[in-house]
Amino acid sequence: xxxxxxxxxxxxxxGAGFGGxxxxxxxxxxxxxxxxxxxxxxxxxxxxxxxxxxxxxxAENAAHPLRSLLRGAKNVGVxxxxxxxxxxxxxxxxxxxxxxxxxxxxVVAAGSTYGDFGVxxxxxxxxxxxxxxxxxxxxxxxxxxxxSAALDPAGADDGRLDIVIAGAGPTGVEMAxxxxxxxxxxxxxxxxxxxxxxxxxxxEPAGSVLPQYGPRARxxxxxxxxxRGVELRLGTGVARAEADHVELTDGTCIAxxxxxxxxxxxxxxxxxxxxxPLGRGRRVAVTENLHLESRPEVFVIGDMADAPGPLPHPQxxxxxxxxxxxxxxxxxxxxxxxxxxxxxxxxxGQMAVIGRGAGVVELSRRYGGLRFGGFMGWLAWLFVHLVYxxxxxxxxxxxSAWLHDAFxxxxxxxxxxxxxxxxxGRGSRWSDPASxxxxxxxxxxxxxxxxRRAA
Amino acid sequence: xxxxxxxxxxxxxxGAGFGGxxxxxxxxxxxxxxxxxxxxxxxxxxxxxxxxxxxxxxAENAAHPLRSLLRGAKNVGVxxxxxxxxxxxxxxxxxxxxxxxxxxxxVVAAGSTYGDFGVxxxxxxxxxxxxxxxxxxxxxxxxxxxxSAALDPAGADDGRLDIVIAGAGPTGVEMAxxxxxxxxxxxxxxxxxxxxxxxxxxxEPAGSVLPQYGPRARxxxxxxxxxRGVELRLGTGVARAEADHVELTDGTCIAxxxxxxxxxxxxxxxxxxxxxPLGRGRRVAVTENLHLESRPEVFVIGDMADAPGPLPHPQxxxxxxxxxxxxxxxxxxxxxxxxxxxxxxxxxGQMAVIGRGAGVVELSRRYGGLRFGGFMGWLAWLFVHLVYxxxxxxxxxxxSAWLHDAFxxxxxxxxxxxxxxxxxGRGSRWSDPASxxxxxxxxxxxxxxxxRRAA
Numbered sequence: 001x002x003x004x005x006x007x008x009x010x011x012x013x014x015g016a017g018f019g020g021x022x023x024x025x026x027x028x029x030x031x032x033x034x035x036x037x038x039x040x041x042x043x044x045x046x047x048x049x050x051x052x053x054x055x056x057x058x059a060e061n062a063a064h065p066l067r068s069l070l071r072g073a074k075n076v077g078v079x080x081x082x083x084x085x086x087x088x089x090x091x092x093x094x095x096x097x098x099x100x101x102x103x104x105x106x107v108v109a110a111g112s113t114y115g116d117f118g119v120x121x122x123x124x125x126x127x128x129x130x131x132x133x134x135x136x137x138x139x140x141x142x143x144x145x146x147x148s149a150a151l152d153p154a155g156a157d158d159g160r161l162d163i164v165i166a167g168a169g170p171t172g173v174e175m176a177x178x179x180x181x182x183x184x185x186x187x188x189x190x191x192x193x194x195x196x197x198x199x200x201x202x203x204e205p206a207g208s209v210l211p212q213y214g215p216r217a218r219x220x221x222x223x224x225x226x227x228r229g230v231e232l233r234l235g236t237g238v239a240r241a242e243a244d245h246v247e248l249t250d251g252t253c254i255a256x257x258x259x260x261x262x263x264x265x266x267x268x269x270x271x272x273x274x275x276x277p278l279g280r281g282r283r284v285a286v287t288e289n290l291h292l293e294s295r296p297e298v299f300v301i302g303d304m305a306d307a308p309g310p311l312p313h314p315q316x317x318x319x320x321x322x323x324x325x326x327x328x329x330x331x332x333x334x335x336x337x338x339x340x341x342x343x344x345x346x347x348x349g350q351m352a353v354i355g356r357g358a359g360v361v362e363l364s365r366r367y368g369g370l371r372f373g374g375f376m377g378w379l380a381w382l383f384v385h386l387v388y389x390x391x392x393x394x395x396x397x398x399x400s401a402w403l404h405d406a407f408x409x410x411x412x413x414x415x416x417x418x419x420x421x422x423x424x425g426r427g428s429r430w431s432d433p434a435s436x437x438x439x440x441x442x443x444x445x446x447x448x449x450x451x452r453r454a455a
Numbered sequence: 456x457x458x459x460x461x462x463x464x465x466x467x468x469x470g471a472g473f474g475g476x477x478x479x480x481x482x483x484x485x486x487x488x489x490x491x492x493x494x495x496x497x498x499x500x501x502x503x504x505x506x507x508x509x510x511x512x513x514a515e516n517a518a519h520p521l522r523s524l525l526r527g528a529k530n531v532g533v534x535x536x537x538x539x540x541x542x543x544x545x546x547x548x549x550x551x552x553x554x555x556x557x558x559x560x561x562v563v564a565a566g567s568t569y570g571d572f573g574v575x576x577x578x579x580x581x582x583x584x585x586x587x588x589x590x591x592x593x594x595x596x597x598x599x600x601x602x603s604a605a606l607d608p609a610g611a612d613d614g615r616l617d618i619v620i621a622g623a624g625p626t627g628v629e630m631a632x633x634x635x636x637x638x639x640x641x642x643x644x645x646x647x648x649x650x651x652x653x654x655x656x657x658x659e660p661a662g663s664v665l666p667q668y669g670p671r672a673r674x675x676x677x678x679x680x681x682x683r684g685v686e687l688r689l690g691t692g693v694a695r696a697e698a699d700h701v702e703l704t705d706g707t708c709i710a711x712x713x714x715x716x717x718x719x720x721x722x723x724x725x726x727x728x729x730x731x732p733l734g735r736g737r738r739v740a741v742t743e744n745l746h747l748e749s750r751p752e753v754f755v756i757g758d759m760a761d762a763p764g765p766l767p768h769p770q771x772x773x774x775x776x777x778x779x780x781x782x783x784x785x786x787x788x789x790x791x792x793x794x795x796x797x798x799x800x801x802x803x804g805q806m807a808v809i810g811r812g813a814g815v816v817e818l819s820r821r822y823g824g825l826r827f828g829g830f831m832g833w834l835a836w837l838f839v840h841l842v843y844x845x846x847x848x849x850x851x852x853x854x855s856a857w858l859h860d861a862f863x864x865x866x867x868x869x870x871x872x873x874x875x876x877x878x879x880g881r882g883s884r885w886s887d888p889a890s891x892x893x894x895x896x897x898x899x900x901x902x903x904x905x906x907r908r909a910a
Contacts, residue, residue: 040870040871041598041602041869041870041871042870042871058513058514058515058516058852059513059514059515059872060513060514060515060867060868060870060872061513063870064867065644065867065869065870067644067645068644068865068867068869071643079606080602080871099606131874132870132872133872133873133874143496147496147535151534151554188526189520189522189523190522391867392859392867393852393855393856393859393867394867396851396852396855397513397848397852397855400848400851400852401848404847404848410523412515412519412520412523412846412847412848412849413515414496414520414523415495415496415497415515415518415520415587416495416496416497416535417514417515417587417588418588419586419588
């Protein structure tokens with residue numbers, strides 16, 4: 001399983017997202033040895049993180065162990081770690097902790113993060129939906145606001161229950177709708193807060209929600225969100241974030257302790273180390289076969305890739321998966337001395353859910369161009385996400401959680417999951433960074449640090 | 456919902472374990488106002504924590520929100536916090552953060568923790584199965600040992616894969632059996648470790664496993680554990696714990712980075728503040744109606760209570776639940792000026808699971824005195840725990856996880872759930888004690904601090 005000792009062609013894949021996993025699967029049928037490097041030993045199913053943050057799903061159900069997903073792929077090894085440095089000329093990766101990986105072909109699929117556009121305070125005060133623990137952190141924080149407000153219902157109108165969501169793309173919309181539903185559960189939990197104000201304000205510089213959707217879907221989503229009590233501030237952005245309020249570009253100020261940042265996707269800062277031209281959002285320019293112009297052995301795929309095309313491709317799972325599969329095609333061709341056809345994006349369409357019983361679906365023209373919303377849109381969304389969510393237990397858990405939520409309006413996972421009383425032993429200290437129990441977390445992606453500096 | 460403003464009889468319950476919840480339920484039918492205080496907003500289902508630690512269940516599935524459990528009990532309010540000080544003469548509790556709760560009747564049900572018997576190093580190096588995050592911490596730690604060993608299979612025999620479990624009671628036995636099964640999954644995950652030594656050593660000063668069980672059950676459990684590869688060191692205790700090894704009382708030394716402490720239950724240190732005589736294991740002496748001799752308005756129940764009887768009662772859920780229910784009876788009698796009959800423990804029996812397809816059940820005489828083990832014992836255990844596990848989604852999740860585990864020998868929840876790359880915003884910093892996102896954790900129970908000092 002150690003490619004560096006193998007005589008066969010060695011492939012290193014960086015990142016186990018939709019792109020990296022698709023690449024690993026497509027390479028599992030080729031006579032190559034693959035090492036998949038990720039900071040986690042599991043694949044995070046990003047599309048359902050908002051359900052972890054809003055207490056629909058347990059954290060573990062929005063992810064699945066990589067080695068279980070790759071059990072059939074005997075030539076793929078998983079290496080948990082983060083990249084410290086590329087040594088492209090020597091075709092070598094340096095990992096943190098001193099390890100190295102030598103490769104003949106490198107696939108960089110480190111994905112993207114959120115950018116704060118340099119808006120002051122955002123990188124320090126905003127929450128993002130990017131990791132399992134990040135999602136649990138949002139859940140804990142929101143639940144804690146209600147706990148503290150319940151102790152002083154009179155003073156609960158100071159905005160501590162209000163939430164500002166920046167960005168009205170699918171993530172922002174899904175988060176807003178699901179938070180609104182969580183709020184109604186929490187009002188039942190805390191009768192003394194029945195009349196307290198708890199607003200969800202969605203801020204979007206573009207003139208509408210779901211900007212990348214068609215006019216009908218946009219109007220439907222706007223109507224549904226408003227009907228459910230979400231306050232829309234369209235044509236407005238966040239100007240500055242503080243611990244207890246957010247200032248908007250239109251000069252207004254919203255008292256809140258919870259800013260969810262769902263805007264400004266930015267490709268991983270690893271791209272800067274590849275010595276290739278960077279495009280919009282720090283995406284790396286690649287050829288029609290998804291490798292660097294200067295280094296055919298280095299592929300860049302998914303959110304990080306700026307592939308040739310009339311328009312930049314959307315940074316979504318579909319594109320990443322198709323790019324990952326294409327890497328397999330190109331490598332197969334190369335190994336047999338042939339040429340692969342250029343990569344083409346086959347857009348299947350897009351879908352988003354606004355909340356219980358409400359979704360929008362837009363199939364691409366090649367899939368019939370069908371566009372519909374409402375309850376059918378919701379069902380379609382559930383079905384597609386059940387199909388793509390990895391792990392049979394996760395699917396069962398998601399399906400039962402959705403049905404339970406729809407019929408009982410309960411959120412069973414609304415636990416403030418954090419350290420309780422200090423206990424005997426390390427078991428209780430796992431969340432303490434100083435403890436051995438929380439060491440070894442990795443990253444390929446220093447973006448966070450950039451943002452810390454920006455903060 | 457704020458009892459201190461109510462003219463009605465005010466009851467404060469400390470702790471939402473089996474005892475506290477039973478008391479809350481029994482009081483929900485009386486004309487009293489109840490405040491249930493716990494450090495968490497959920498009830499932890501302790502009996503399944505070992506399955507969280509061994510990657511069978513997601514953490515959220517071994518707990519359920521208190522307010523959802525008490526939805527029907529309109530006169531019960533939940534207060535998340537920890538007790539700083541009792542003011543028994545003024546019938547007042549001081550909570551951390553300055554809050555106070557005035558009561559007419561107090562029910563102390565703060566449970567127990569593990570004691571280290573003063574064995575050096577234990578309180579610093581040992582893991583305990585006491586909280587959800589503690590269980591996740593054990594899971595992370597064990598998985599991390601295999602990750603690090605996989606990078607250096609040759610050096611993996613330095614004991615980093617070995618686990619020492621102190622205590623062969625039900626918790627220790629269940630942990631050992633389930634860890635052994637997890638190991639076989641992890642060997643499949645890491646083929647390079649197929650031949651590496653990964654021992655599970657169970658240390659028990661008593662002469663046998665499950666000391667509180669009958670001879671047949673003890674022999675069966677021993678045979679099964681050995682058959683499954685668990686190494687038993689009976690008649691031996693832990694003499695000292697270090698980061699990389701454990702010294703036993705028989706002079707031998709075991710190289711390990713993982714000591715699981717499942718011995719020495721010790722009642723909450725809150726008992727020391729009640730001004731009542733303390734019995735074995737720091738249990739508080741109470742009358743036959745479970746209140747302090749000197750203060751009839753202060754009840755002490757569950758693991759903390761030392762109720763009169765030929766023998767001390769076992770510190771188990773059964774006893775706690777029956778004591779909690781009895782508090783309701785006593786209070787009803789008092790409110791109507793009558794006397795309640797003394798509390799009597801109705802022992803139903805005991806059961807433990809050794810692993811897949813193997814359990815032991817011992818019904819008490821009044822329930823037929825039936826004793827059986829093996830597959831039927833396992834099924835009985837599953838059934839009973841499904842019935843008592845709170846939350847329909849939790850039951851479904853547990854049932855499906857057990858079937859999935861039994862048929863596929865997979866452990867779907869084996870994720871190293873810890874901080875990944877630093878991200879934009881606080882969402883990623885939830886586990887950082889310095890972050891607002893992890894503030895507000897409470898405790899009723901300074902025991903941990905005692906142990907820190909002991910460490």
